[in-house]
Amino acid sequence: MHALVQGVILGVLTGGVYALMASGQTLIFGIMKVVNLAQGAMVIMGAYLAYQLFVSFGLDPFLAIPITTVVMFGLGVAVQLLFLRPLRRDDKSELSLLVTFAVALLLEGIMSVTWSTTYRSINTSYANSSWTVLGYQITAVRVWAFALSLLALGLLFLLLNRTRFGRAVRATVQNPESARLLGIESDRVAALGFGLGAATAAAAGSVYGLLYPFYSGSHYDLISRLLSIVVLGGLGSVGGAVVAGVIVATSSAVVAATVSPAWSEMTFFAVLILVLLVRPQGLFGTVGRGAI
């Protein structure tokens, strides 16, 4: 029982971080119908930027987020303008897979050359501290990571629901043709949307670097989890990504704690397949129109 509760605590806290990473991924899909295979590499890039700022200037990874999100937002916009916009609309979905995978490889190569292929981790003074609550150990850094993820997701929610840009994004997701007819510049929305997705990756990257050791090849592992979370939550649904992120992380932590770490990944895929059998569109996906 103790192990189960400890597993749930760990899973929920970790789930918040996965939710943040996946929200950018699902947003990009919602707006452009592009499956961004570079999202994992962007998260790792964000982690490296936070690492470098920490090592060079002693800047705390949480405080580095305003800087890294801006840099990665720019990178995201550039990727969209340079590589994705030239693709023709009718076969964009298929080609974008190839292009975003190439972007992932490009980022991996740049990271390998810049930081070599050894594992890095961001060791802040509070990296190993924890609180004891009712006999359970609550790790400080995970609590901060969870809080930061909630904050970032909250900001994303406000941006999508309370601003003109957000309304344009939602309109594009729901019906791109009508949105264009009503004067929404879909190219601009797409570029900003991709930038926004990259910015969430940067924020998540800071947190990821605090929680786990990483190297340039870590993105392969990450993207497979992110894709699963996005599919489970429903492609294009930010709320779905949040719920799915928590489900994934909790199920894998609980199984690792109570059964064996060897089964934790497997259990998650079993859940994914079961959900898709009942709801092929994912937990919160819609069949007809898009929704965020």
Next chain:
Amino acid sequence: MSGSNRLRMRRAALVAVATLSLISACSSSPSSTASGGTGAASADAKPLVIGASVSLTGDFADPGKAVKAGYELWADQVNAKGGILGRKVELKIVDDTSSPTQVVTNYQNLINQDKVDLVFGPFSSLLTVPASQVAKRYGYAFLEPAGGGPAVFAQKLDNLFFVQPAPVVKSGDIFADWILSLPAADRPKTAAYAELDDPFSAPIAESIRARFEAAGITTVYKEVYPAETQDFSPIMSKVAAANPDVLVSGTQSEDAYAQVKSLVQLKFSPKFMFMSNGANSPVEFPSKVGTANTAGIMSAGDWFPGSTATGAADFAAAYIKAYGGTADTIDNSSAEAYAAGQLLEEVAAKTGKIDNATIISTLHQGTWPTVLGDLKWDSIGQPEGAFHLVQWQNGSLVPVYPTAIAKAPAMYPKPSWGG
């Protein structure tokens, strides 16, 4: 497919290809190095060319470079002394990109095209297995400093010599030796095992477990975890709940750091703690887990700073001169590669000859002093010695057992975290 469609398709493919080639251009630079020693080797004697394939890119790039550094350091030193039997040593080192197919091509080229006189081994058991087959086919002696897994010895090659004190699976046995040498009242009563599912990790812990169980130390928890495991909190919470006297971890590197961090966060500190790998990394380990948290953790090692083994002081001085840093930052892999060179010198000094058949028949007999200590081999190249037990004390790795090489008595029980 319309023309414009095809064009766009091609553009997309070009981007992918360009990306790939950019990456490979950035990361791979096959190098061949001729060592520039200025020894007293007689000018007319033919140089002794030694070929080796080492991973300079790919998964094993970092340890591969450490191996290369060891080979080159040895070659420079031996040339400064006049070479081997008056012949200047020339190294021909090529990059295998950590690939088991490239390594085969490399050794075939070194032996058939470059017609090198001798070869040294690559990094990792994965690459040593196919490479040693090539060497065997052409009758080359295969001194290899970094392939000690079971698959290497399963080949039963008589031309192979693993230049480390013991096969990988037995590298932790020294910890069992030490524990069982303690007075019965001081020995742990219960043990937990956390093992990475990898041929170089779990078997080390299993070998210790067999010894402990035979000696009556009860196993209270055992878990084998997959390589993808990121979060060690669930495993370590179960270790803490089982409350063992000793924790034996069959680890590689990152998993060792993560285990320690989780234990610190869980505030559980066992009386004895041994980690097969990761904890023996002199620079990485303290930087990843915090120096104060290293105190009392044990691991296994062969070369160590301040070693009095044959040539160890010269090696350390030359290494620092060539590559900078301190004795504490010298990679074990460099020392092991250097030892492979020392063996050649000793064979030449003993027999007056330096050819593959002589090396093979000579090394199978007797004991050979190196920077790693005295080495000897059975008929299939398995070393028959033991690693040293090392322990973190006051922020550095100190050899503590066997007593003959110990620099300080082993400290137990392990202090609690942070000091």
